[in-house]
Amino acid sequence: MSDVKRVYAFREGDTSMKFVLGGKGANLAEMTRLGLPVPPGFTITCQTCVEYYGAGKRFPDGLEEEISRHRKDLEEQMGKRLGDAKDPLLVSVRSGAAFSMPGMMDTILNLGLNDTSVDGLVEQTGNSRFVWDSYRRFIQMFSKVVLDAEGDLFENALTAMKQARGAKSDTDLTAEDLKELVAQFKDIVSDHVSADDFPELVENGKVVFPQDVEVQLREAIEAVFRSWMNDRAVLYRKMHKIADDLGTAVNVQTMVFGNKGDTSATGVAFTRNPADGTKEFYGDFLTNAQGEDVVAGIRNTEPILDLKTVGGLEKAGEQLEGVFVTLENHYRDMCDIEFTIEQGKLWMLQTRIGKRTARAALKIAVDMVDEGLITREEALLRIDPEQLDQLLHPQFDSTAEYDVLAKGLNASPGAAVGEVVFSSEDAVSEAEKGRKVILVRWETNPDDLAGMVAAQGILTSHGGKTSHAAVVARGMGKPCVCGAEALRIDVEAKTAHVGGLELHEGDIISIDGTSGIVVQGSVDLVPPSVSGEFDTILSWADEARTMGVRANADTPEDAKLGREFGAAGIGLCRTEHMFLGDRKDIVQSMILAEDEPTRDEALANLLRVQTEDFLGILEAMDGLPVTSRLLDPPLHEFLDDPRSLDIEIVRMEMSGGDPAAISAKRKLLHRIDAMAEHNPMLGLRGCRLGIVYPEIYAMQVRAITAAACELKKRGKNPMPEIMIPLVSVVAELEILRAETEEAIAKVIDSTGVEIDIPIGTMIELPRAAVTADEIGAVADFFSFGTNDLTQTTFGFSRDDIESKFLPRYLERKVLPRNPFETIDSGVAELVRIGCEKGRQANPNIKLGVCGEHGGDPESVKVFFGMGLNYVSCSPYRVPLARLAAAQASLAGKAEASDNR
Amino acid sequence: MSDVKRVYAFREGDTSMKFVLGGKGANLAEMTRLGLPVPPGFTITCQTCVEYYGAGKRFPDGLEEEISRHRKDLEEQMGKRLGDAKDPLLVSVRSGAAFSMPGMMDTILNLGLNDTSVDGLVEQTGNSRFVWDSYRRFIQMFSKVVLDAEGDLFENALTAMKQARGAKSDTDLTAEDLKELVAQFKDIVSDHVSADDFPELVENGKVVFPQDVEVQLREAIEAVFRSWMNDRAVLYRKMHKIADDLGTAVNVQTMVFGNKGDTSATGVAFTRNPADGTKEFYGDFLTNAQGEDVVAGIRNTEPILDLKTVGGLEKAGEQLEGVFVTLENHYRDMCDIEFTIEQGKLWMLQTRIGKRTARAALKIAVDMVDEGLITREEALLRIDPEQLDQLLHPQFDSTAEYDVLAKGLNASPGAAVGEVVFSSEDAVSEAEKGRKVILVRWETNPDDLAGMVAAQGILTSHGGKTSHAAVVARGMGKPCVCGAEALRIDVEAKTAHVGGLELHEGDIISIDGTSGIVVQGSVDLVPPSVSGEFDTILSWADEARTMGVRANADTPEDAKLGREFGAAGIGLCRTEHMFLGDRKDIVQSMILAEDEPTRDEALANLLRVQTEDFLGILEAMDGLPVTSRLLDPPLHEFLDDPRSLDIEIVRMEMSGGDPAAISAKRKLLHRIDAMAEHNPMLGLRGCRLGIVYPEIYAMQVRAITAAACELKKRGKNPMPEIMIPLVSVVAELEILRAETEEAIAKVIDSTGVEIDIPIGTMIELPRAAVTADEIGAVADFFSFGTNDLTQTTFGFSRDDIESKFLPRYLERKVLPRNPFETIDSGVAELVRIGCEKGRQANPNIKLGVCGEHGGDPESVKVFFGMGLNYVSCSPYRVPLARLAAAQASLAGKAEASDNR
Numbered sequence A, B: 001m002s003d004v005k006r007v008y009a010f011r012e013g014d015t016s017m018k019f020v021l022g023g024k025g026a027n028l029a030e031m032t033r034l035g036l037p038v039p040p041g042f043t044i045t046c047q048t049c050v051e052y053y054g055a056g057k058r059f060p061d062g063l064e065e066e067i068s069r070h071r072k073d074l075e076e077q078m079g080k081r082l083g084d085a086k087d088p089l090l091v092s093v094r095s096g097a098a099f100s101m102p103g104m105m106d107t108i109l110n111l112g113l114n115d116t117s118v119d120g121l122v123e124q125t126g127n128s129r130f131v132w133d134s135y136r137r138f139i140q141m142f143s144k145v146v147l148d149a150e151g152d153l154f155e156n157a158l159t160a161m162k163q164a165r166g167a168k169s170d171t172d173l174t175a176e177d178l179k180e181l182v183a184q185f186k187d188i189v190s191d192h193v194s195a196d197d198f199p200e201l202v203e204n205g206k207v208v209f210p211q212d213v214e215v216q217l218r219e220a221i222e223a224v225f226r227s228w229m230n231d232r233a234v235l236y237r238k239m240h241k242i243a244d245d246l247g248t249a250v251n252v253q254t255m256v257f258g259n260k261g262d263t264s265a266t267g268v269a270f271t272r273n274p275a276d277g278t279k280e281f282y283g284d285f286l287t288n289a290q291g292e293d294v295v296a297g298i299r300n301t302e303p304i305l306d307l308k309t310v311g312g313l314e315k316a317g318e319q320l321e322g323v324f325v326t327l328e329n330h331y332r333d334m335c336d337i338e339f340t341i342e343q344g345k346l347w348m349l350q351t352r353i354g355k356r357t358a359r360a361a362l363k364i365a366v367d368m369v370d371e372g373l374i375t376r377e378e379a380l381l382r383i384d385p386e387q388l389d390q391l392l393h394p395q396f397d398s399t400a401e402y403d404v405l406a407k408g409l410n411a412s413p414g415a416a417v418g419e420v421v422f423s424s425e426d427a428v429s430e431a432e433k434g435r436k437v438i439l440v441r442w443e444t445n446p447d448d449l450a451g452m453v454a455a456q457g458i459l460t461s462h463g464g465k466t467s468h469a470a471v472v473a474r475g476m477g478k479p480c481v482c483g484a485e486a487l488r489i490d491v492e493a494k495t496a497h498v499g500g501l502e503l504h505e506g507d508i509i510s511i512d513g514t515s516g517i518v519v520q521g522s523v524d525l526v527p528p529s530v531s532g533e534f535d536t537i538l539s540w541a542d543e544a545r546t547m548g549v550r551a552n553a554d555t556p557e558d559a560k561l562g563r564e565f566g567a568a569g570i571g572l573c574r575t576e577h578m579f580l581g582d583r584k585d586i587v588q589s590m591i592l593a594e595d596e597p598t599r600d601e602a603l604a605n606l607l608r609v610q611t612e613d614f615l616g617i618l619e620a621m622d623g624l625p626v627t628s629r630l631l632d633p634p635l636h637e638f639l640d641d642p643r644s645l646d647i648e649i650v651r652m653e654m655s656g657g658d659p660a661a662i663s664a665k666r667k668l669l670h671r672i673d674a675m676a677e678h679n680p681m682l683g684l685r686g687c688r689l690g691i692v693y694p695e696i697y698a699m700q701v702r703a704i705t706a707a708a709c710e711l712k713k714r715g716k717n718p719m720p721e722i723m724i725p726l727v728s729v730v731a732e733l734e735i736l737r738a739e740t741e742e743a744i745a746k747v748i749d750s751t752g753v754e755i756d757i758p759i760g761t762m763i764e765l766p767r768a769a770v771t772a773d774e775i776g777a778v779a780d781f782f783s784f785g786t787n788d789l790t791q792t793t794f795g796f797s798r799d800d801i802e803s804k805f806l807p808r809y810l811e812r813k814v815l816p817r818n819p820f821e822t823i824d825s826g827v828a829e830l831v832r833i834g835c836e837k838g839r840q841a842n843p844n845i846k847l848g849v850c851g852e853h854g855g856d857p858e859s860v861k862v863f864f865g866m867g868l869n870y871v872s873c874s875p876y877r878v879p880l881a882r883l884a885a886a887q888a889s890l891a892g893k894a895e896a897s898d899n900r
Helices: A015-033 A044-054 A061-080 A117-125 A130-146 A151-165 A176-190 A213-227 A230-241 A291-293 A306-308 A314-331 A358-370 A376-382 A386-391 A426-432 A445-455 A468-476 A532-544 A556-566 A574-578 A581-594 A596-620 A642-654 A658-673 A688-692 A694-713 A730-751 A766-770 A772-778 A786-793 A797-806 A804-809 A825-841 A859-863 A875-898 B015-033 B046-054 B063-078 B117-125 B127-146 B150-165 B175-192 B213-227 B230-240 B293-298 B302-309 B314-331 B358-370 B376-382 B385-394 B424-432 B446-454 B468-476 B533-545 B556-564 B575-579 B581-592 B598-621 B642-654 B660-677 B687-692 B694-714 B730-751 B764-769 B772-780 B786-794 B798-804 B807-809 B825-841 B858-866 B874-896
Strands: A007-009 A039-046 A092-095 A109-111 A247-255 A265-270 A282-285 A334-343 A346-354 A404-407 A409-413 A414-423 A439-440 A457-460 A480-482 A488-490 A494-498 A501-504 A508-512 A519-521 A549-554 A569-575 A627-630 A719-724 A758-763 A781-782 A847-851 A870-873 B008-009 B041-044 B091-099 B107-111 B246-255 B265-270 B282-287 B335-342 B343-355 B405-407 B409-412 B413-421 B436-442 B459-460 B481-482 B486-489 B495-498 B501-504 B508-512 B517-520 B548-551 B570-574 B625-629 B718-724 B761-762 B781-783 B847-849 B869-874
Touching: A007 A061, A015 A039, A015 A044, A015 A092, A015 A247, A015 A314, A015 A346, A039 A061, A044 A213, A044 A247, A044 A875, A044 B405, A061 A247, A092 A213, A109 A130, A109 A213, A117 A130, A117 B481, A130 A151, A130 A213, A130 A501, A151 B481, A213 A247, A247 B533, A265 A291, A265 A306, A265 B570, A265 B625, A282 A291, A291 B556, A306 A719, A314 A334, A314 A346, A334 A804, A358 A376, A358 A386, A376 A532, A376 A875, A386 A859, A386 A875, A386 B063, A409 A468, A426 A439, A426 A445, A439 A445, A439 A569, A439 A758, A445 A468, A457 A468, A457 A508, A468 A480, A468 B660, A480 A508, A480 B730, A480 B761, A488 B282, A488 B468, A488 B772, A494 B517, A532 B246, A549 A875, A549 B501, A556 A569, A556 A596, A556 A875, A569 A574, A569 A870, A574 A581, A581 A596, A581 A658, A596 A627, A596 A694, A596 A719, A627 B807, A642 A658, A688 A694, A688 A730, A688 B246, A688 B807, A694 A719, A694 A730, A694 B436, A719 A730, A719 A781, A730 A758, A730 A772, A758 A766, A758 B265, A766 A786, A766 A825, A766 B786, A766 B825, A772 A781, A772 A825, A772 B246, A772 B314, A781 A825, A786 A797, A786 A825, A786 B764, A786 B786, A825 A847, A825 B764, A847 B265, A859 A875, A870 A875, B008 B015, B015 B041, B015 B046, B015 B091, B015 B246, B015 B314, B015 B343, B041 B063, B041 B468, B046 B213, B046 B246, B063 B213, B063 B246, B091 B213, B107 B213, B107 B481, B117 B127, B117 B302, B127 B150, B127 B175, B127 B213, B213 B246, B230 B446, B265 B293, B265 B302, B265 B314, B282 B293, B302 B314, B302 B570, B314 B335, B314 B343, B358 B385, B376 B874, B385 B858, B413 B424, B413 B459, B424 B436, B424 B446, B436 B446, B436 B508, B446 B468, B459 B468, B459 B508, B468 B481, B495 B730, B533 B874, B548 B556, B556 B570, B556 B598, B556 B874, B570 B575, B575 B581, B575 B598, B581 B598, B581 B660, B598 B625, B598 B694, B598 B718, B642 B660, B687 B694, B687 B730, B694 B718, B694 B730, B718 B781, B730 B761, B730 B798, B761 B764, B761 B772, B761 B825, B764 B772, B764 B786, B764 B825, B772 B825, B781 B825, B786 B798, B786 B825, B825 B847, B869 B874
Parallel strands: A414 A439, A439 A457, A457 A480, A549 A569, A549 A870, A569 A627, A627 A719, A719 A758, A758 A781, A781 A847, A847 A870, B413 B436, B436 B459, B459 B481, B548 B570, B548 B869, B570 B625, B625 B718, B718 B761, B761 B781, B781 B847, B847 B869
Antiparallel strands: A007 A039, A039 A247, A092 A109, A092 A247, A265 A282, A265 A334, A334 A346, A404 A519, A409 A480, A414 A508, A488 A494, A494 A501, A508 A519, B008 B041, B041 B246, B091 B107, B091 B246, B265 B282, B265 B335, B335 B343, B405 B517, B409 B481, B413 B508, B486 B495, B495 B501, B508 B517
16 A cells, blocks of 8 residues: 555645645635635545556555545534435535646536435435435536536436426426436436446446445546546647646535525635726626536626625625635735535635736736735736737727627627637638637537637627636637627527627627627727736836847838837848838849849849838837848749749640740749759758848848938937848858948948948857857857747748647647747757857857747746847737746746745 | 068978978978989978968068078079079979879979070070970960960960971971070960059060069969969869868979980889789889970870880989889888989989879788788778779679770779760760760860769870879779770860771760770679778778778668678668659558558558568678668658649640549649648658658558568578657657557567567757757667758758759858768767767667768768767768778777877
8 A cells, every 4th residue: 555645634735735736625725724614525636646547547556445534534524424314415526736727627516415315415404306406416417527428418308307397497397307307317327328338337237327425436536537638628738838747636525505595605706806907806696506507607697796785695795705805815816716605604615816817917916016915026927928918919999980789798808800600610610711700609618619719709698707708718818708698699500690680600790808899790900008007017027127128020110019019129120021012023033134234123123122121110210229130031932833833834835825925934934943942941041042142132231231321311320230041150151241241331431321230140050059159259149040940950840840740749749839839948958059159159249039939938938047138029929028038037036046 | 571481492391391391392301301312492381372362362571582592592502593694593383282182283394494594504405406495385384374375375386386397296396496486485475465464574565474583483483372272273172172271382493304305204103003002113204305294195105114224214214213112111101203314314303192093002001011011000091981982883794795996094993884075064064964974085184174073984095094184083083094095086076086986975985994995885884893902901990990880771682782891780771762663652552542441451562562671681681780760751752743743634624634534633633732841851751750640650660570570480680670760859759669669569479479679769850969868768779860960950951952052152161061971060069969968868879870971981980989889871881981980990099099
């Protein structure tokens, strides 16, 4: 027998044991310690779940005995026994991982009821209807969760019974009706559950619903363990970057009942408003209901503030508000609470740090600093930078005119426009085709997760602000309108009626999760104006951080946006974007020119337009550095596709086209074919173009310098920097630096304006990283191009792998996550080597990152650890990066003081 | 004035000063020290040439004075003055770099003659014809080399004079004729040399041949400096991997004359036979000639052994043989000598370590060990492994029957078959089209270098074994037949007559450089049987080396060949080669299968044929390890080209083809297109295939294991190893190792044969190298795939860059050499990191290299330095690698003892 402790009574744990007892278990233990009214119980550790899988889905030796001891302990404490024929104890069996995964895993309620104890409970409660309802709920839930029976079978039987009895709702059914349903449910189990899957429950060749409460408990615990690896839980963890090997704890807790009549209730609440952060008690309750009824949105709920006004619930309502204050002061954060009132007595079933929208997170953090509850540093560390993205979602244009089609709850902020779809599958398949869709559902459930990811926004006709759709959408930062009751949805027909109108699949609607408004057709969206707390937090972040944040911007508009979001310059201005659009013709004539004059003319045209481009960008970033990267992509990217051209020629030939035209096309095709490459990513691009076609780089350098000189003449302070891409060998940079300096000098000579233009390089090839000691000696700055560096370090073509095998790799956990989103450890090692060697060669070298990782908070922390001077990212992600950089500084400080 | 010594008299230097005085200068100094008869002179250092370029092609300050001092010193020593009207001193001005670059740079003879000194020399020698001939030679050479005049202008004037006088050869012209030629030559200079280029020589608007001997000397020295950077010298250095920044020395030496009548002669000789290594005096001489006449092959030479039998040359001939012995004993190696006999007196003009064929190198090395002259270690270190390649060149099949068309000198061994071309340009352009050509020339000159590189072999009608063609071809290891006098070549008409036969451009001929035979048509070639010395040297190499050498082989035939060449196993057996040829159909049906049965059938077929393949290879390598790499290339490589298919479909459509057939083709096209990749090199290939299509790898593992089990049953000792390609993340190897072990176990279970199969991986991606500490923990061996590692480390697609920009990169010295031939330092750094981290994780890990670098001697030395266990290369390069490995060990030993 092992001497590992696998089971903890609630009184044995505390909130610090999250990774042992799971979040729910640790917080139940903490509330027990705080003296709050928690129904007693015990928790089986997360590590036991891991052991269960490690042993090939078997209980480790000794676990059964340990559970048994705790069960007996609980029975003694409660003075009741599970399955007792006189006064039975009922328990819930719930999952609870270290990180909250709402609704992803399984729960069984009312465990301990069987054909014997049901009578005992009737005797005890004198409420036979309630008891038989509990028994039928238990059988239904147990069968679905543990025995994997089809849930619809039970729902159908329930509906049929209601119809037969002319009952409007469940509560209209009598004890006798429910007793009959129990019998039907047991038959469903025998008829539909596979005997092969549950041999231990078979009698006379059929599965029999277990009467032995120990079997019930054991099977329920195992089912919770199994639910850790169900598809939606695995997907959820992938989305939220939660490791699979943490396991879930299992909480076995004495049942309390919110459905014992009008002095019973159940509810979910937050100590503050999780949507906007207002300091108010927030949440919903239902009288005479079990918890699942609230979350499932089956009945419409009442606001929590009304609880203390309901007859028979006043005392519990007052007590609950006291608990809110106790919890918030204890946890020093907004808490999320589940409670039940059983015949007037309040019971706390769960608490945890509450999820919130970005807007709420900011407001709560700033308010709590003002209230003296937390420090500024704590406030900064509490906000998930990734979440700020929500605030930067578009909103309805305030000047737009539209008719409101329906109004629901403002469940998750931001606005979205898209085509209506009525199922998760349709959302996924339409999104894959590149369409923007709004997922419209009666209410979502965990099976809808993939569709919610694929959709632009979510609209439901039922459920409150704590319903599944609302909670999950807020977590994702997706716009969501909930409980738009005017909507009557027919999933089969793929239509929805609202007023006199019929919406069909594919119709365009707009939703505003900030106001709860639903509009038919497309409403113009505008970028959001961010709140005062947003600026407050970011100004605190700017004080706390040491690493700079720049924006990647190729146009004056993006440059302005980046500046508004607090960018301290442009870290990457891609000049090839200036080669597209209406300039593509000029670029093509330059590439395909057959004589010098044609080529020179094209270059002169490009010089003219590029100078204009840089005037705009440098002016928008006046006084801040602008790093322009010289031409990077292979030239054939600007040419026609040879295959289409080839087919066009064949068609011309087959249809007797003009021989001269055909011949000209064929000649063009030959030239394009001659430029084609097997692996363009690894071909004639980047600085290789500069070596082979020096005139192109010279033109670009002239344009940058000329624009800067012109602005200087106008009294501005342009700060251009020139970046040579794709260097692998120091000689490339030596040659191109000399040519760049020469081109700059020529412009300076001709304009008479003095300007200093630093020249640096991208480090985006492994060879550049490992020879950075050579390259650093001739570079004023390095900018790590982690996109290409990831491609070459892994040997992954981003264009190919994301469709071809990356999904499979993530699924099989070959990779913990997409290395193009968050910097990979191997790629980071090369960045580290590059920084170290670059500084060896040139202690004054400026080091930055301009790959997309520069806007990924987790990667920003890695880069901070290497001592980079700045990160550069898309304008919209600049605020995230500022906050992430501040958090990295604070974490670094904390570490330093730990080491002191 | 600088205090650097830039000029050395011959008596001031010695052979150790090669990098200061150049090879020629250092050896002239050494011979002077040895008391051999060397015409006095002085040497301007190589570093001065570098200074000259550094200063923008200007003499450094003080050089002119230093040269002047040495000139005066030389004049005093000789008792004559340059340009003296009575008894003038004449000098030669010759290049001489640290590494021999025969014929690549310029030489000026007879410097010091002018209109005044010419009379003095006539007075001194009483040989007016000789003197005027010397003067016209000087003007001709100086004008061509220094003044950049077109050489043909002078040759044409000479030919016209001969025709006018009815002279058959130069020697038939009289002193008066030559005097007239001198006047004509001076006019040619004035008429054709650009006044802009030589303003210092201009009088009355025209360039005048300089009469001031100091000007002559200065201009000549500068011309030699300039010749360091002429095109052919640059190309030669690129081919021979000689750095451009070494510079050339300039030797100014008193002229002696081999053309002063019948008791004068000049010759070139080797102390042993440089073609086969026989211990015999070897070489040619010409009486009454200057040295250039021998090398240029203008007259046919006499063998050196006959020298002492020629009247008036007996004494000098005897003395020369004594010098041979002195030099060989002094240098302890075969020497290459240039000498001149002036009126019976022997003068040594040059010596150096002689170039030799690989066959000769082996024989000389083994003989000198036998003679007690050198040690085995010295013998091993003296042979250039790269040169061994020559010996592995094909020869005429000894059983072939053919008629000999012509016979020439066996100037460079090996046989070749190809189409006749008559110019270097044609050789290059035809070779670029993929044709095999034989370059047929009257005699080659340095301008023919590119053509010689492009040709399979070289055939000349003139010139001896020390002619340009012979020396250069031997250096290249190309077959060469020289002096096939029966051949009458008409370059203009592009024909050659031999006997009654006319050869045209494009006709096939075969040449055997080992026997000197020329055959019309194609003769079957066979691999050479290597000499006894080859085996002797390699057996010494095997004793000296510690690093193993394996072969890359995909067929039983290659495996056998590798074994014959001494491979200790197969380091890389590429299994995809087994997917080609008649198996491509099966492979296609596997890839495109739309149902399981079709796919399974294709896999079963592949299993059957792959098992046969491995039976053959494992049997051929019985008792030696065979590392098989599982499928590596992207699957679409086995499919039809989508563009061709698309065009085929369009043609079918336009011509009203069968709609069903069109539709089937279009469906196929969609499937092929869906598999296409932008960058196949970085796409779904290598172990990624194993993760996505586990059934393919499982089939291959089964085939390998089944073949091994079968051989074991037959009493053999197969030693298979399985290699997983393209791992970037340890999880890939973990998963595929587990699946491989499972597949092996299944075969072992079903056959009952026990076999241990090590499982390892390629390290061919930068990420694998930097995370080798993780990967090493699950690998039995690493094989560094330096081809792909070079591609990803540089971001170079080999398929693209070699045609697109590598030539430009080599030319601009962005790269010192092709990194796919010799391992690059940055790539080597990643290999080093990989080795170090791999050993950290697994001290018993076996480390090898199986890229093409494994057969490159220089790379082999780098790999030895990292402590790799083995290299693997193509069977033909196994001997080179064995020798290179031995040299690396010996160099390592020498270093270790130096450090002691």
